[in-house]
Amino acid sequence: MTAVLYTDDAVLLDFAADVGSEGAVAIEGARTRWGLGGPLEESARLLAAPSGIVEYVPEEMIVTVRAGTTVADLHAELAERGQWTALPERGGTVGGAVAVGQNDFRKPARGELRSAVLQVRYVSSEGKIVSGGGPTVKNVSGFDIPRLITGSLGTLGCIAEVILRTNPIPAVERWFRADGADPFALQRVLLDPGAILWDGTSTTIQLAGHGVDVEADIALLADHGQFAEVEAPAAPTGHRWSMTPAELRNLPTAGLDAFIAEVGVGIVHASSPQPKPPLSASVQLVHERMKAEFDPTNRLNPGRVVGVR
Amino acid sequence: MSIIERVRRTISGPESSGDPLLDELRAALSEDRVKIDGAQRSLLGKDASVFDGGNSGPICYPTTTDEVVAIMKIAESHDRAVVPRGAGTGLAGGAIPLGAPVVIAVTKMNQILEIDEDNGIAWVEPGVINLDLTRHLTPLGYHFAPDPSSQQVCTIGGNVANNSGGPHCLAYGVTNSHVVALEVVTASGDVLMLGGLDAEPDGYDLRGVFVGSEGTLGITTKVAVRLTRNRPAVRTLLLSFSNTRDAANTVSGVVAAGIVPAAMEVMDQRITVAVENYVNAGYPTDAGAVLLAEVDGPEAGIDIDAERIRQIGLDNNATDVRLAGSEEERAALWKGRKTAFGAVAQIAPDYYLHDTVVPRSKLADVLDEIYEIADRHDVLVMNVFHAGDGNLHPLLIFDGREPGVLDRIHAAGGDIITASLDAGGVLSGEHGIGVEKQKYMDRLFTPDDLDHQNRLRRAFDPVCRANPGKVLPMGHSCADIQQLRSVPAEVWG
Numbered sequence: 056m057t058a059v060l061y062t063d064d065a066v067l068l069d070f071a072a073d074v075g076s077e078g079a080v081a082i083e084g085a086r087t088r089w090g091l092g093g094p095l096e097e098s099a100r101l102l103a104a105p106s107g108i109v110e111y112v113p114e115e116m117i118v119t120v121r122a123g124t125t126v127a128d129l130h131a132e133l134a135e136r137g138q139w140t141a142l143p144e145r146g147g148t149v150g151g152a153v154a155v156g157q158n159d160f161r162k163p164a165r166g167e168l169r170s171a172v173l174q175v176r177y178v179s180s181e182g183k184i185v186s187g188g189g190p191t192v193k194n195v196s197g198f199d200i201p202r203l204i205t206g207s208l209g210t211l212g213c214i215a216e217v218i219l220r221t222n223p224i225p226a227v228e229r230w231f232r233a234d235g236a237d238p239f240a241l242q243r244v245l246l247d248p249g250a251i252l253w254d255g256t257s258t259t260i261q262l263a264g265h266g267v268d269v270e271a272d273i274a275l276l277a278d279h280g281q282f283a284e285v286e287a288p289a290a291p292t293g294h295r296w297s298m299t300p301a302e303l304r305n306l307p308t309a310g311l312d313a314f315i316a317e318v319g320v321g322i323v324h325a326s327s328p329q330p331k332p333p334l335s336a337s338v339q340l341v342h343e344r345m346k347a348e349f350d351p352t353n354r355l356n357p358g359r360v361v362g363v364r
Numbered sequence: 365m366s367i368i369e370r371v372r373r374t375i376s377g378p379e380s381s382g383d384p385l386l387d388e389l390r391a392a393l394s395e396d397r398v399k400i401d402g403a404q405r406s407l408l409g410k411d412a413s414v415f416d417g418g419n420s421g422p423i424c425y426p427t428t429t430d431e432v433v434a435i436m437k438i439a440e441s442h443d444r445a446v447v448p449r450g451a452g453t454g455l456a457g458g459a460i461p462l463g464a465p466v467v468i469a470v471t472k473m474n475q476i477l478e479i480d481e482d483n484g485i486a487w488v489e490p491g492v493i494n495l496d497l498t499r500h501l502t503p504l505g506y507h508f509a510p511d512p513s514s515q516q517v518c519t520i521g522g523n524v525a526n527n528s529g530g531p532h533c534l535a536y537g538v539t540n541s542h543v544v545a546l547e548v549v550t551a552s553g554d555v556l557m558l559g560g561l562d563a564e565p566d567g568y569d570l571r572g573v574f575v576g577s578e579g580t581l582g583i584t585t586k587v588a589v590r591l592t593r594n595r596p597a598v599r600t601l602l603l604s605f606s607n608t609r610d611a612a613n614t615v616s617g618v619v620a621a622g623i624v625p626a627a628m629e630v631m632d633q634r635i636t637v638a639v640e641n642y643v644n645a646g647y648p649t650d651a652g653a654v655l656l657a658e659v660d661g662p663e664a665g666i667d668i669d670a671e672r673i674r675q676i677g678l679d680n681n682a683t684d685v686r687l688a689g690s691e692e693e694r695a696a697l698w699k700g701r702k703t704a705f706g707a708v709a710q711i712a713p714d715y716y717l718h719d720t721v722v723p724r725s726k727l728a729d730v731l732d733e734i735y736e737i738a739d740r741h742d743v744l745v746m747n748v749f750h751a752g753d754g755n756l757h758p759l760l761i762f763d764g765r766e767p768g769v770l771d772r773i774h775a776a777g778g779d780i781i782t783a784s785l786d787a788g789g790v791l792s793g794e795h796g797i798g799v800e801k802q803k804y805m806d807r808l809f810t811p812d813d814l815d816h817q818n819r820l821r822r823a824f825d826p827v828c829r830a831n832p833g834k835v836l837p838m839g840h841s842c843a844d845i846q847q848l849r850s851v852p853a854e855v856w857g
Contacts, residue, residue: 112723113620114616114619114620115619115723115724116619137622138622156564156569157564158563158564167541169569170537170540170541179812183812184812185810185813185816186810186813187813187816187817189721189808190790191722191753191754191789191790191793192753192754193529193533193721193753193754193755193794194721194790194792194793195526195527195538195576195792195793195794195795196790196791196792196797196801196805196808197791197797197805197808197809197814197817197835197836198573198576198817198820198821198835199527199540199572199573199575199576200816200817200820202540202569202572203569203820205572206568206569207568211568222624223622223624224622246595246661246662247661247662264665265662265664265665265668266665267664267665267668268662268664268665270664271663271664272662295564297563297564297565297566298562298563299483299560299562299563300482300483300561300563301480301482301483301561302562304482317563319484320563321561321562321563321564322563322564331566334566334567335556335557337550337554337555337556338556338557340554341550341556341570341823342567342568344822344823344824344826345819345820345823348819348820348822349816361566361567361568362567
């Protein structure tokens with residue numbers, strides 16, 4: 056029988072050698088979210104992950120890409136074949152986006168990042184190349200290492216390469232804005248809005264899909280406010296709050312200076328950080344065990360703690 | 365019963381069985397919800413796979429999270445493993461009890477607790493039946509998207525454990541995309557709330573790793589499932605081909621064209637004939653293969669994708685393309701597809717349903733190889749599968765009374781796995797590893813990869829007490845544990 060083990064190419068082997076097995080180390084991407092998880096210990100050596108698209112198979116809707124590649128470069132390549140991924144378009148690298156695990160502000164249109172990471176290859180605390188997951192969209196072969204690594208802030212392994220699921224770009228994407236329109240009513244009326252953004256006063260909606268479906272949705276919008284077509288907005292900035300979709304209704308009385316809420320999703324971009332309860336003791340215990348199992352010498356991204364905003 | 369015994373019972377509760385483990389479990393639950401009779405243990409020693417049954421210890425039917433915690437702590441104090449169990453419809457042996465563990469059957473935890481439309485979720489207990497949940501949601505305009513063939517009997521808890529799929533997971537994703545939060549109890553009796561209703565819960569994605577962990581990280585006691593809105597329009601196409609290669613090429617063609625249909629299912633001629641003889645669903649029995657393709661969405665653009673699929677089918681030599689003209693016709697076609705496994709019972713009493721995934725572009729080649737493998741081992745194979753995902757389900761059909769047949773079935777199965785892996789595929793798309801494919805894990809993963817999977821496992825359950833002997837191959841600590849547990853034969857027969 057032929058073994059179907061992944062071949063480690065020279066680039067990954069070099070990266071593994073750079074990470075090594077001793078001394079504090081952290082991976083530096085584009086530093087767009089550098090402060091997340093708390094300050095990095097000063098003793099940590101900074102390394103860049105390898106970059107480049109390894110293989111893109113549009114007809115399989117998968118792309119193999121190295122962690123140091125920028126999301127912009129990756130999406131530019133995919134766009135030529137009418138596809139994109141769930142990686143957020145707000146600057147930064149593929150590895151950084153996977154390590155942080157946050158979704159794009161158009162999540163209903165783009166999909167969930169955690170479901171898009173099909174395979175991850177990383178360098179372990181012991182300096183070994185480890186793979187989890189597989190190259191197919193559907194896969195329940197063993198424990199779900201990709202989901203563990205996604206959002207782990209580089210504290211469990213140094214992400215080197217991922218296989219991502221790609222998706223077709225809709226035929227039409229258009230943005231509309233109105234003051235005073237009820238975003239929650241619109242969320243129930245529209246079947247597949249690409250995004251509903253709300254700042255407490257104005258509601259900005261992305262409609263995406265076949266042209267005729269978008270036209271039908273535009274007709275629906277008219278019943279809910281004086282909507283006008285607008286330019287696509289830039290990715291919201293500021294502190295990121297994670298709320299339930301229902302909690303967003305109470306935002307205007309929450310005492311925030313300014314906010315942009317992703318209606319139907321629960322993310323809020325605000326000017327101040329979200330007050331954050333600690334993890335429960337039982338969940339904290341599993342976290343500590345997980346970190347000790349994957350990084351027994353606490354050398355990977357030391358100082359950073361997952362869950363700290 | 366003597367007067368003395370009756371008095372003792374009144375004072376101290378149920379009569380002692382002479383076994384402290386059993387007595388403690390019965391005190392924590394109730395006498396009638398902890399079973400040890402031979403019939404129960406024999407029934408729950410197996411799942412729906414072809415694998416030999418295991419040896420179960422006491423079988424517990426808790427109704428609350430507190431009772432599950434109590435069972436975990438009692439099992440721990442007796443150094444006994446625990447095996448979670450739903451409806452027992454698994455096909456990889458994941459629920460087979462090894463080493464006389466305490467079995468925790470969740471079938472009495474079967475309440476739909478809350479429908480929360482504002483947050484787009486429902487809280488359910490793990491024993492709720494998959495199809496019952498969807499039926500409950502239908503009047504509100506929602507459904508639970510994963511729809512495995514066993515959906516009339518399988519439980520949500522089992523779906524979580526196996527990260528179950530189904531025909532309609534092509535566009536909507538498997539169970540992991542439809543579970544937002546989980547209350548679980550670990551083998552040491554800790555209650556964890558994993559994930560949450562908020563958009564991006566803090567911490568490592570423990571919810572994500574728990575789904576699909578086959579009962580090895582603990583047991584689910586409460587699940588927040590995502591409500592999927594029913595789509596206003598649906599078009600179901602039945603495409604006929606003279607061979608499976610043309611059907612498979614159509615499937616890759618559709619995906620390559622940037623269309624993600626709700627479902628794309630292929631059946632070969634053998635299974636189509638069996639289905640027609642069984643339920644008379646309206647499939648053509650003279651076609652070499654049929655493709656059932658479904659698109660759904662807003663009414664306005666629904667026919668655009670349907671028409672493109674029709675054209676791609678014709679470009680790939682479809683001999684006929686039919687659009688289901690009514691809801692009845694559509695329902696009949698799906699009934700046929702979903703009863704395929706029942707239909708084969710007319711041909712032979714036993715079947716072994718395989719489950720591998722290959723790149724969509726390799727479907728046609730791997731299918732050819734599967735027919736050759738079946739011929740080589742002199743077994744009958746039928747193919748019905750989730751073509752859109754590249755998820756193959758070769759069905760090996762046999763009569764278990766025939767001497768030596770199981771050896772041939774297992775040999776053919778091994779060759780099918782090899783063919784799938786050689787094509788760049790993976791071991792399982794939706795059935796899981798269980799005891800079925802442990803020995804193939806080192807074909808897909810290096811020793812370092814498997815070591816890291818074992819580390820993930822130990823973070824939840826350092827002594828490997830939850831469903832030991834599953835998923836990871838022998839030689840890893842959590843796979844070896846059942847070897848350590850030998851139970852005196854006279855206790856559990």
